[in-house]
Amino acid sequence: MRMSEGVEWALHACIALDWIGDRPVPTAKLASTFELPAPYLNKHLQALARAGIVSSTPGPRGGFRLARELRQITLLDVVTAIEGTEDAFRCQEIRQRGVGAQAPKSAFRKRCAIAAAMRTAEVAWRRALEAQTLADVRDAAALDAPQAAANVRRWHTTNKEN
């Protein structure tokens, strides 16, 4: 099971947008920050916009900016914006097939015990994603790589032709 690489791109894009400051950043410029293919990054930025995480300004001087502060964006917000809200484990009710087809419908009123157990783990994962904001991640990154924010900001103010 593999998460879309769009989640990684979207998380880096949000933190870069915070570092760059409150102005619209064109997709191509944002993509070049990490040497990402702009059309694919754009697809993910559109998904973030639909989720209200970034906002889009049209026009030649347009682009994307954060729609709210990083402390108001959780990892779960970004993961569900890119991956959707469906659980990774999707019960196909195979208990109702074969031998199960002969049982009365009342035997299946409650969620399948296997699906319920898998759901417990999914909830633990989602809670752990929800407990962390992008501000937490930005602050942790600042401890490990104190120059990263300034480097990205400088690159975005001095490489205007990109």
Add this chain to the structure above:
Amino acid sequence: MRMSEGVEWALHACIALDWIGDRPVPTAKLASTFELPAPYLNKHLQALARAGIVSSTPGPRGGFRLARELRQITLLDVVTAIEGTEDAFRCQEIRQRGVGAQAPKSAFRKRCAIAAAMRTAEVAWRRALEAQTLADVRDAAALDAPQAAANVRRWHTTNKEN
């Protein structure tokens, strides 16, 4: 992000093998319990065998049986047998590309803060999977559908021609 349906099949297969009892069950017979395609189920049973969860007996009266008791098999054992051990989020180190390529290598000694945060959630998920055994799931199923075990067992002893 979607988990392989093989995880659901494998979990149901393990619990059915427990219900049927300690004797080898041919793949085709086990597959027919849930109307699953035998070749695909066989692929997943082989993965469970490689993980030491089931054992395989060759020959015309052969098949699969549990290699250990359900209380010694966790959800995590089955998920990793089918899905592998890699995290769903796989850091591509995009922080080292573009602007990051100009930073000294020492800036990247520690794990990327984004990957570390995603790892925290993955660990929470794996712990929740590890905290539940297939015996827990079987016991929960017995409460919800007390006839299921007997139905599967009867079907496997009376439909020998299948």
